[in-house]
Amino acid sequence: MQRAVLFDLDDTLLDRSAAIPAFVISQARRLLEMQVPDAVRFAERFVELEERGRVWKDQVYRELGREFPPARHADERLLKVSAVVSKGLPLATGRGRTVAPAPGQWHQSRIVTNGRSDMQLAVVSALGLGDLMCGRHLSS
Structure with a gap:
């Protein structure tokens, strides 16, 4: 598992x-x-x-x-x-189903990036993925 x-x-x-x-x-x-x-x-x-x-x-x-x-x-x-990224950023084709698994399918999920925290947190929020991610700590 x-x-x-x-x-x-x-x-x-x-x-x-x-x-x-x-x-x-x-x-x-x-x-x-x-x-x-x-x-x-x-x-x-x-x-x-x-x-x-x-x-x-x-x-x-x-x-x-x-x-x-x-x-x-x-x-x-x-x-x-x-x-302050505007709403409506495009998810890469077909990624919505991948990011939203069935409840209990895994314990933790994380987004990794080498971008600056403030910018990347705004992107995650604009994509509507903030609630799907555990722990919102990004390092600069």
């Missing part, structure tokens, strides 16, 4: 390749008031700079501020909004 199950967050539970560009385009349009073509270029550059989550977002936003005039001096505001 299984005693515990670990789930990776990015690109396993979360369809990160769809979620990140959509989120950044929305952010550029709402907070920076960019037009769609510029917002799309902003999001494409964000994805390049962050190297699939390997580069912290504060560094990415600082660089974007140098490259995109509307983002100058907005890195703190963009970072703060990133930590």
Whole structure:
């Protein structure tokens, strides 16, 4: 009998390749008031700079501020909004059934991630998975 199950967050539970560009385009349009073509270029550059989550977002936003005039001096505001992820993030296809087992099927489940705690906790919450996980402690 299984005693515990670990789930990776990015690109396993979360369809990160769809979620990140959509989120950044929305952010550029709402907070920076960019037009769609510029917002799309902003999001494409964000994805390049962050190297699939390997580069912290504060560094990415600082660089974007140098490259995109509307983002100058907005890195703190963009970072703060990133930590409050909007509802409706896409679960990776077919993962809902995997994450919600029959009661008593296992004793503990955990989500593992190498992302920053505040950001990843917001993602877990936005995916609606917080109540399914035992122990919500993530290390930075």
